[in-house]
Amino acid sequence: MTIFTRVPEAIEDVLGKLNPATSRRKFLKTSGALVVSFSATAITGTDSLVSAAGGAQVALDEAASLYPDPDFRQLDTWVAIHADNTATFYVGKTDCGQGTGTAFRQMMCDELDIAYDRTSLVMGRTDVTPDQGGSGGSDAIQRDGWPMRRVAAEARRVLLELASERLGVAVEQLVVSDAVIALKADPSRTLTYAELVSAGRFNVTLTGRNVNEISGVADVKPVEQLRIVGQSPQRYDIPPKVDGSLTWAVDVALPGMVHARNVRPPVVGATLGGIDEASVQDLPGFVRVVSKGNYVAVVCEREEQAIDAAGRLQVDWDKPPAAPFPTSDELYAYMRGATPTSSDDADVLGNPEAALAGAAQVIEAEYDVPFQGHTAFGPAHALADPSDGQMTIYSNDMKSYGMRNGIAEFLGMPRDRVRVIWMEGSQAYGRTAADDAGFEAAFLAKEIGRPVRMQWMRDEETAWDTKGPAFTLSLRGGLDAQGRLVALEYDAQSADYNHVGYNEVETVLISQLIGTRLATPNRGRAATPSDMYAIPNRRTTAQVVRLPLIWETPLRTGNLRDPNGPQVTFGSESFIDELASAANVDPVKFRMSLLAGSSNDDSGFRRARSVAVVRAAADAYGWEPRRSPKPRGPGTVLTGRGIAYSFRGQTIVAEIAEVEVNRETGHVWVKRLVCAHDCGLVINPEGLRRTIECGMLHSLSRALHEEVQFDSEKVTSVDWLSHPSLRHIDTPAEIDVVLVNGDPDPDRSDLPPYGAGEAVCKPMIAAVANAIYDATGVRLRRVPFRDDRVLAALEAAGV
Amino acid sequence: MSNVTLHVNGATHAMDIDPSTRLLYVLRNDLGLRGPRFGCGLGQCGACTVIIGGVATRSCVTRASRVSGEITTLEGLAKNGTLDPVQQAWIDEQVPQCGFCQNGQIMTAKALLDRNPNPTDVEIREGMARALCRCMTYYRVQAAIKRVVRGAQSSETASATGMVE
Numbered sequence: 001m002t003i004f005t006r007v008p009e010a011i012e013d014v015l016g017k018l019n020p021a022t023s024r025r026k027f028l029k030t031s032g033a034l035v036v037s038f039s040a041t042a043i044t045g046t047d048s049l050v051s052a053a054g055g056a057q058v059a060l061d062e063a064a065s066l067y068p069d070p071d072f073r074q075l076d077t078w079v080a081i082h083a084d085n086t087a088t089f090y091v092g093k094t095d096c097g098q099g100t101g102t103a104f105r106q107m108m109c110d111e112l113d114i115a116y117d118r119t120s121l122v123m124g125r126t127d128v129t130p131d132q133g134g135s136g137g138s139d140a141i142q143r144d145g146w147p148m149r150r151v152a153a154e155a156r157r158v159l160l161e162l163a164s165e166r167l168g169v170a171v172e173q174l175v176v177s178d179a180v181i182a183l184k185a186d187p188s189r190t191l192t193y194a195e196l197v198s199a200g201r202f203n204v205t206l207t208g209r210n211v212n213e214i215s216g217v218a219d220v221k222p223v224e225q226l227r228i229v230g231q232s233p234q235r236y237d238i239p240p241k242v243d244g245s246l247t248w249a250v251d252v253a254l255p256g257m258v259h260a261r262n263v264r265p266p267v268v269g270a271t272l273g274g275i276d277e278a279s280v281q282d283l284p285g286f287v288r289v290v291s292k293g294n295y296v297a298v299v300c301e302r303e304e305q306a307i308d309a310a311g312r313l314q315v316d317w318d319k320p321p322a323a324p325f326p327t328s329d330e331l332y333a334y335m336r337g338a339t340p341t342s343s344d345d346a347d348v349l350g351n352p353e354a355a356l357a358g359a360a361q362v363i364e365a366e367y368d369v370p371f372q373g374h375t376a377f378g379p380a381h382a383l384a385d386p387s388d389g390q391m392t393i394y395s396n397d398m399k400s401y402g403m404r405n406g407i408a409e410f411l412g413m414p415r416d417r418v419r420v421i422w423m424e425g426s427q428a429y430g431r432t433a434a435d436d437a438g439f440e441a442a443f444l445a446k447e448i449g450r451p452v453r454m455q456w457m458r459d460e461e462t463a464w465d466t467k468g469p470a471f472t473l474s475l476r477g478g479l480d481a482q483g484r485l486v487a488l489e490y491d492a493q494s495a496d497y498n499h500v501g502y503n504e505v506e507t508v509l510i511s512q513l514i515g516t517r518l519a520t521p522n523r524g525r526a527a528t529p530s531d532m533y534a535i536p537n538r539r540t541t542a543q544v545v546r547l548p549l550i551w552e553t554p555l556r557t558g559n560l561r562d563p564n565g566p567q568v569t570f571g572s573e574s575f576i577d578e579l580a581s582a583a584n585v586d587p588v589k590f591r592m593s594l595l596a597g598s599s600n601d602d603s604g605f606r607r608a609r610s611v612a613v614v615r616a617a618a619d620a621y622g623w624e625p626r627r628s629p630k631p632r633g634p635g636t637v638l639t640g641r642g643i644a645y646s647f648r649g650q651t652i653v654a655e656i657a658e659v660e661v662n663r664e665t666g667h668v669w670v671k672r673l674v675c676a677h678d679c680g681l682v683i684n685p686e687g688l689r690r691t692i693e694c695g696m697l698h699s700l701s702r703a704l705h706e707e708v709q710f711d712s713e714k715v716t717s718v719d720w721l722s723h724p725s726l727r728h729i730d731t732p733a734e735i736d737v738v739l740v741n742g743d744p745d746p747d748r749s750d751l752p753p754y755g756a757g758e759a760v761c762k763p764m765i766a767a768v769a770n771a772i773y774d775a776t777g778v779r780l781r782r783v784p785f786r787d788d789r790v791l792a793a794l795e796a797a798g799v
Numbered sequence: 800m801s802n803v804t805l806h807v808n809g810a811t812h813a814m815d816i817d818p819s820t821r822l823l824y825v826l827r828n829d830l831g832l833r834g835p836r837f838g839c840g841l842g843q844c845g846a847c848t849v850i851i852g853g854v855a856t857r858s859c860v861t862r863a864s865r866v867s868g869e870i871t872t873l874e875g876l877a878k879n880g881t882l883d884p885v886q887q888a889w890i891d892e893q894v895p896q897c898g899f900c901q902n903g904q905i906m907t908a909k910a911l912l913d914r915n916p917n918p919t920d921v922e923i924r925e926g927m928a929r930a931l932c933r934c935m936t937y938y939r940v941q942a943a944i945k946r947v948v949r950g951a952q953s954s955e956t957a958s959a960t961g962m963v964e
Contacts, residue, residue, distance in 0.1 A: 097897030097934055117961065232963040234893060241898035242889045242905065243882060244834035244873035251833045284817070304817070304824045307840075377838055377933035378846065378899045426838075426899035427934065458839040686893060686963035690939060694896050697935030720843040720931060728927040731937040733920070 065416040066390055072130035072211045075158070075204040078151040079112070085179050085194040086118045091148055092132030092211065093140055094124040094398045096427040098757055099235045099687035100140040106228045106683055107145050111152035111220055114179040114193070116233050124422025126404040132211055134399035134422070136430075136502070136559070138648070138755030141683055145753060147214045151206065154216025158204055162196040223681060223750040232686035237424070249396040249423035250455075252383050257451040258287050259303040260444050261310035263296040264460060265317050267713045268324040269549050272296065273316035280309040289313065290447050293514035294552060297444055299452065307457070323712040324549035332368045332782075335472045335493050340543035342523050350537035355487035359478025363582050366474050367571040368782040369765075371467040371495070371708040374560055375723065378426025379461035380433035383453045384445035390417045393442055396425020397434040399502045406435075406503035407442045410511065429698070429758075431502050431558030433465040436509040443510055459718035464509065466558030467708055469496035469524070473571030478537075483583030485594060487537040490572060496524030497546035500558045512552045521550055524557065527564035529572035530647050530762070532607040534597030554715045555708070562648060562758035566699050566765050570783060573644035573766035577628065578779065586625040587643055587770065588618045604650040604751070609678050609740075614645050616740045617654035617676035628770070629777040632799070636664055639671075642770025644763035650751075651679040651759040652740075655696060659771040663799055666791025670700055670768060673732050675760060678740040680751030689737045692760050696735070699764030701726035707784050803863050807832070808875030818864030823847045825863045826872060834873025834902045838931075845903030845930035855910035873902045876909060884947050885909045892943040893963050896934030903930045904940050908947075917948055 070077045070090070080088045089108045095101040101121050109116050122129055132144045156176065163181040164171045167189065175184050181196070183189040208214035223229075240246035265272075272294045280286055280298065285305035290297050298313055300306040326334040356362055383394040391413060397403050400422040408418040425434070433456060441454035456464075471494050478487040498521035500507040506518045526542035547555060580590035591614055601607040617623075621641070630640060638661045645654040658672040675692050682688055705724040709717045717723035741751070765783055772790070773779050778797045780790065801813035805822075807830060814829055821840075826832045826849070835858050838846025842857040849858045852868035876883040882890075885908050895901045904927070911918060911926040918926060923944050932940070 097895065234890065234961055234963055235895075238890055238893060238895055238898070241895050241901055242886045243877060244832070244902070246833070246898075248833065248836070248899070250836060251827075253828070253831075302824070303828055304820050375933065377844065377897075377931065378836060379838075424898070427897035455837065458841060458843075690893060690896070690936075693938050694935045697937065698933075701935060719839060719841055725931060725933060726935055726937070727929075727931065728937050728941065729924045731924065731941060735938050 067127040067416050067419040070128060070130045072214055073206050073208070075151060075155060075202040075206060075216065077130050078148070079155045079202070081193045081197045083194050083198065085192045086120070087112065087114055087179070087193070088120045088122060089148070089152070090122045090129040091144070092124065092130045092134070092401065093144055094135045094400060094422050095237065096135050096398055096429060098691040099684060100135070101237060102233060102235045102687060103141055103683040104145065104148055105236070106231070106233065107149050108152040110226045110228045111149045112156050112179075113176040116228055118179060124400045125419070126401055127419040130211055131401045134397070134401055136399060138758040140755070141753045142649070142755040143212060147211060149220045150215045150218070153218040153220045154204065154206065155202065157216065157218035158202055159193050159196050163191050166191060166196070229681070229683050230685070232684050235687065241424075246424060249383070249394050249425040250378065250381055252394045252423070254383070254385055254451040257383070257453055258299050258301055258448065259306040260297050260299045260441070260452050260454045261306045262440065262454075262456065262460060263298060263310050263313055263315060264464060265294060265552070267317060267319050268553055269320035270294070270317035271320070273318045276314035279314035280312050283309050283312065288448060290444055295510050295513035297440065299444060299448060303455070320549075322548060324553055325547040325555055325710060325712065327711050328370065328707070328709040331370070331470055331495075332472050335470065335495055335545050338493070338545035340493070341497050341546050343541065343543035344526070347528070347540040348538070349535070350487075352487045352489055352537040352539040355537035356476065356478040356489070359486055360481040361479040361582055362476065363479070363578055364474070364476045365575055365578055365779075365781060366472065367574060369471040369473075369567040369570055370783060371470045371555060372560065372702050372706045373462060373467050373708050373717070373723070374428035374430055374432045374465050375462050375725065376426045376428035376432055376434070376465065379456040379458055380437035380465070381425070381453070381455045382434070382438040382441040383451060384438070384441035385451040386445040386449060387451070390419075391442055391445065393418075393420045393438050394423055395420055395434060395438045396423060396427070397432075397438055397503070398427070399435075402503035403435065403438050406505050406508065407439055409505050410439055410508070411442060411446055428465070429561035430563065431466050431500060431560075433461060433509070435503045438503070439508045440510050462718050462723050463715040464554045466500055466556055466560070468560035468563065468567070469494045469499070469557040471526070471564070471567040471571070473568070475571060475575040477575065477579045479579060479583050483585055485535055485579055485583075488535045489539045490529060490541070492526045492528065492542040492568065492571070493545050494524065494526030494542065494564065495547060495555075496526060496544050496557045498522050498550040498556065499524040500556050507556070509556075517551060525564065527568045529568055530565070531572065531645065532610045532647070533576075533591075533594035535594065555710070561695075561698065562761045565646065565648060565758065565762040566702060569644065569646045569762040570765040570769065573646065573763060574769045574779070574781070577642065577766070577770040577773065581628050581773075584627050587628055588614065588623055589625055591643070591645060606647060606650060606652065609652050610645065610647065613652040613676045613678050613740050614643075614654045616738045617643065617656050617674055620676060620736050620738045621656045621674045623656070628774040630774055632777060637662055638775040640771045640773070640775025642767045642772070642774055644766035644770060646759070646762040648755065648759035648762060650754040651677070651756055653677050653759045653763055655760070655763040655767045657764070657767040657771040659768065659775055661772055661775045661790065663776070663794055666787040666789070666794060668704060668768070668772060668785055668787075668790055669730065670732050670771070672734045674736045674738070676738040676740050677756070677760065679754045679756035679759070680741065681753040682739055682741060683753060685739055688739065688756055691757050692737050693735050695757055695760035696764050697726055697731070699761045700730070700768065703765040703768045703784060704730065705784050705786065805863065805866060805870060806868070807870045808872060816863065818862065820863050822849070822858040822861040822863045822866055822870075826858060826870075832872050832874055836899065836902060838900065838903070843929075843931070844900070845907055846900055848903045848906040848930070850906055850910050853910065853913060855907045873905060876905070883909065884950055885912065885943075888943040888946040888950065892939050892946055894936055894939040894943050896936055900930070900932040900934070904932060904936070908940070908944050912944065912947055916951060918944070
């Protein structure tokens with residue numbers, strides 16, 4: 001007898017409880033049938049677990065492999081047609097809350113020719129959906145939408161061929177409308193998609209070296225034939241999030257489940273000396289203390305018991321001999337004085353030294369950006385079920401496939417005994433501690449032999465979550481006698497050494513605490529500006545520096561929503577404003593001159609589209625040209641406006657902030673925001689508008705509030721008081737989003753969709769800094785612009 | 800034997816638990832409710848908000864044994880299968896991003912509007928100030944609250960097309 005041949009009952013309990021009639025995995029095993037009808041609930045796609053109960057690609061012979069990789073080369077892996085003529089799509093992505101799931105359905109519905117509300121979608125389940133890597137890099141639509149469109153188009157082509165055979169006419173004699181194929185000559189003669197595949201699967205093998213290239217024979221539709229793309233159906237996931245019916249990753253409860261809490265070193269870099277288990281073993285519900293290396297966790301029967309026990313556990317920690325890092329106040333001096341661990345080759349255009357030497361005016365400035373956290377609203381969590389020799393992890397991690405591979409390697413289990421079921425959760429945009437919690441839950445579940453729910457506490461999340469790296473930026477620019485920018489030097493230091501990857505076995509936090517080390521720490525990255533400015537002489541350099549401690553540290557860095565873009569663009573676009581001011585030129589006009597200074601462009605027309613986007617933002621705002629700062633009025637509240645621009649890939653963004661600065665308190669309120677945005681083809685305009693609004697406000701939070709603070713022993717930002725975030729009272733009174741998709745060349749074909757989300761995070765901090773300067777004449781060069789800092793700067797300048 | 804009795808969404812539950820247990824964990828782990836969620840355990844963020852006697856209350860810092868009034872959770876807002884106007888406005892306005900905080904946004908807004916059916920913009924901003932969101936849906940949350948106010952005044956009907964308007 002093998003213990004691997006059945007699906008753990010507990011999982012079926014979870015799936016079946018929600019939709020007992022349609023737990024397709026169980027149905028498949030008992031009947032061998034391949035396609036069963038879904039209930040109405042499932043078709044709405046409102047519950048990830050209900051929908052996830054499907055999946056024609058579940059292996060029938062589970063003795064060979066419990067959780068085999070879904071074969072992305074099989075059409076049946078991607079599309080299932082049900083007996084009631086509805087369809088389910090299976091994609092290897094996750095939706096972090098931007099409505100990408102809705103967008104996937106729109107794209108696939110258009111290609112398959114089926115109404116949006118007759119479809120459902122399953123995402124991110126490693127045993128059911130093809131591996132498209134989960135989410136990241138704003139590439140959901142730009143990259144991963146293409147194979148989705150192609151497989152849906154192929155399904156439509158195959159269905160038409162089947163209809164052609166059944167009706168005895170050529171495909172050209174047929175017409176498709178909402179999953180029904182009819183004879184053009186006799187519209188009363190119809191076949192539904194369900195009637196055509198009722199005998200079984202598509203059984204069509206696709207081609208392509210990898211999942212991104214996967215394709216059938218059919219072409220996708222040209223843009224002008226798309227009907228559902230470009231509309232704004234409501235997001236299917238919102239009603240169950242609003243009425244309380246959605247099962248989130250935090251909601252899954254399994255029989256025999258226990259609760260775990262971590263106990264972190266109170267001083268960073270400390271070594272575990274000893275654990276006095278007697279301090280907790282008589283507490284009600286106590287199950288076990290688990291420790292390995294410097295990793296310590298407490299497990300109890302009930303959640304509140306685990307919280308209590310973790311707080312009471314007596315642990316001896318030996319302090320490290322040296323401080324792990326400078327204090328947050330000393331950070332920038334430390335970074336500027338540090339020897340770089342790596343430098344990118346200088347990117348040099350023209351002769352910047354000579355141009356600066358000959359410039360009529362040379363301007364220099366330095367900018368500082370602190371570590372900023374992901375700081376998930378719902379701290380990291382996961383549930384791991386070790387029953388029957390397999391491991392199932394329920395997680396909101398946006399890269400479920402990487403988590404599956406990483407945990408299998410970490411636990412020394414075969415990949416096909418491990419699966420990750422992605423479920424909705426609190427998002428934090430990037431490499432978050434959800435990775436770490438998943439590994440911890442799986443580790444503890446294997447140790448204890450019972451399902452373990454790991455939940456990080458607030459202080460742990462805020463202090464120990466991965467951080468966006470701190471930056472110091474130095475810029476120097478030269479203007480000629482006419483105020484033209486003739487040379488620009490950019491140099492950046494990023495505290496990004498040993499940047500942690502996604503679900504990386506060697507760098508996930510539990511591995512670090514156990515003592516695992518990469519032979520060569522990850523190099524990290526220090527990014528450079530993204531603009532299309534034509535500057536004849538330019539030098540761009542960037543280097544990575546390291547803090548004293550690079551392992552077991554809460555200042556570990558990981559990708560945070562456009563990693564590095566907000567930091568870099570704060571420096572680069574603030575400095576463009578400083579140059580405009582020195583040149584006595586309106587900031588929009590100054591940028592337009594730089595953009596128009598060349599006619600060279602790339603295949604995506606990025607320069608021409610940059611001009612269109614900056615102009616669209618200025619027009620939407622009602623920008624009156626004048627130099628900045630504006631003359632200061634006598635009142636308590638000073639107002640001003642600022643613009644910043646950038647791009648990410650081929651997505652172009654310009655943002656304008658209008659601020660009120662209280663000269664008595666230093667308080668900054670961003671009263672109005674304008675964003676002009678061009679990401680090419682827009683799938684769901686209203687969904688995109690909301691993503692843009694929220695992305696801008698996320699960066700506004702980073703501009704005004706967020707800074708990870710630490711002394712020389714530990715991070716001292718531990719909750720929403722010590723680490724404030726944007727609040728309702730900070731919200732702008734007005735936000736205008738202009739979806740430009742401006743096509744400066746009406747003769748060329750429409751643009752493809754580009755990644756839309758993260759680009760909007762880039763310009764915001766600079767736009768706010770430029771607006772504060774416009775209002776007050778005071779230039780803020782250190783993020784965030786908290787009241788006390790603004791007030792000190794105003795007072796120092798005599799404002 | 801029971802030492803804690805709770806009245807939740809119209810039902811009464813008698814339980815034998817440690818009376819110091821925070822209400823949040825009882826609602827979630829003993830009663831299986833999903834609306835209130837853990838966000839901070841400190842009463843700072845609002846994820847765990849329930850309405851007790853008309854007051855938006857942070858269940859993560861409330862001892863279960865101290866609660867005597869009727870508790871309404873997100874699941875209890877709908878009446879006879881019809882969403883509360885606040886919930887409907889959230890759908891019409893397409894408020895959530897990830898949605899994890901929205902229990903706190905909706906329950907705080909519901910208590911605010913029950914107390915003050917016609918709040919000014921300033922009253923909305925201040926009344927909602929302690930309900931945090933890390934996706935930063937604040938602008939749409941405020942728009943949805945204003946939509947509820949307008950709807951109450953004009954019987955504005957919701958979109959029946961399934962399209963965002």
